[in-house]
Amino acid sequence: MKPGSPGNPDHAARRVWAVGLGLALLFAVYLVSPNPVQSGDNHAHCLTALSLVRGEWGFIDQLRPYWASADLGVRSTVIEVGEGRAVGGTGIGAALLLAPFYAVARALGAGPLLVLSAPYNQLIAALFCAVAVVAFWVAVRRIADPTAAWLATLAFGLGSSVLSVLSREPWQHTFVVALQALAMAVVLRGTQPPGRGRMGLAGALVGLAVLVRATSFVYAVPWWWWLRRGGRTSTWPFCAGLAPGVVATLAYNWLVFGSPFLFGQIIIGRYRFASGASRAVSWDPLAALAGLLASPGRGLFVYSPVLLWALLVLVGSWVVARRSACGCFRPTGGHLSDTAAVLPPALLAVTINILSAATWKEWAGGYTYGPRYLADTLPFWGLVVAAAAVRLRERNIGWRRVALVLVWPLLGVSVAFHAAGLLVSPYRADAYSARIDPDHHPERLWRWRDFPPLDNLRLWRADRKISNDTAGSPVTGH
Secondary structure: OOOOOOOOOOHHHHHHHHHHHHHHHHHHHHOOOOOOOOOOHHOOHHHOOHHHOOOOOOOOOOHHHHOOOOOOOOOOEEEEEEOOOEEOOOOHHHHHHHHHHHHHHHOOOHHHHHHOOOHHHHHHHHHHHHHHHHHHHHHHHHOHHHHHHHHHHHHHHHHOHHHHHHOOOHHHHHHHHHHHHHHHHHHOOOOOOHHHHHHHHHHHHHHHHHHHHHHHHHHHHHHHHHHOOOOOOOEEEEEHHHHHHHHHHHHHHHHHHOOOOOHHHHHHHHHOOOOOOHHHHOOOOHHHHHHHOOOOOOOHHHOOOOHHHHHHHHHHHHEEEHHHHOOOOOOOOOOOHHHHHHHHHHHHHHHHHHHEEEEOOOOOOOOOOOOOOOOOHHHHHHHHHHHHHHHHHHHHOHHHHHHHHHHHHHHHHHHHHHHHHHHOOOOOOOOOOHHHHHOOHHHHOHHHHHHHHHHHHHHHHHHHHHHHHHHHHOOOOO
């Protein structure tokens, strides 16, 4: 066996060390970008997790002193459900994933202020994001060559909200993305279709994503379609694995809110839409769709132009395939890891995500950075990028070299724009969302002079200038 051959132990060891080094560098980026405070919605499922660890079954009325804490600098989103009981507005799924980390911290003597603190929860979010990136690499490597896999992984991990938003605090999206990436790593096993056990485990991971974020149930359809296109005549193990998460979500809503189909986000939305400021904003799905995709404040393709590149490459490949009278998206190998089997379900998932976010009146996402509402399907976007890179290699098209020349600069721009989200906290009084108030003034998201990456850079430089001036000023005593 040659030293450089894939089956050589030294080669495998180098790959393990490379993944470990990448993981360490990713954590380093997270740790040097501290997050001093987190959103009220995320604080709600942190309170719920603490109540689970304390044996209070997810009710947070006994944690009232921490609903709005000056020490933590955050005010929680709380829903009162009668008889003096209260719950967080974000369900039970995220809390279940946080609870083991809280239990360990409490066993080591940590108090509520440390467990609920933004820095501690940032570490948890960073861990899930790192797991998502590694799992996605494992999955995509089985459908693409190394160059395409690295391109897709970099676009997923650094050229999207995974770095700029999801790793900063434990959003529901953070867990949904990690669970989806893990499910992809489970079912993608080379040219062989996954066995019943792996299909069941993938279904359980997707079902847990539903429990974390109830709207994630819509992504079960692309998953089912993908498995069917991959040569599985029966997908009942996936459905069986999915069922507990769906049933648990409906049961929680029924027990807490009195209806299986009434979940916290609907109640919160009703309250927010009843406010005078919200009623002053018209409901316009077409404007929301344009804003989600192309506005300087929240546009997906503005923040991640590498994703637009992938779509354009696929459209060009489809046109060439049509002209040559051969199918473009028809599975050729009849197995799950064929990019032709992956692509249509992935495109369906991202389409569902975009259209559903456009129907939400507060599509701008509040106090955040970039297109947070389009984060749930980032693993599918990564597969789209991988499929585009593979198609570009397979087809001898005239603009192939141009496309390859463009992709790396566009990836660099995507990484830079999202990295700018780490420069300043989105919750500070002079930050972009605080000044613009995007949910109540979405028209201001179209102002290029307030482009958030540049705005963050200006604030960061102003902070450095103040620090330098303070350090250089003489200190006088009395």
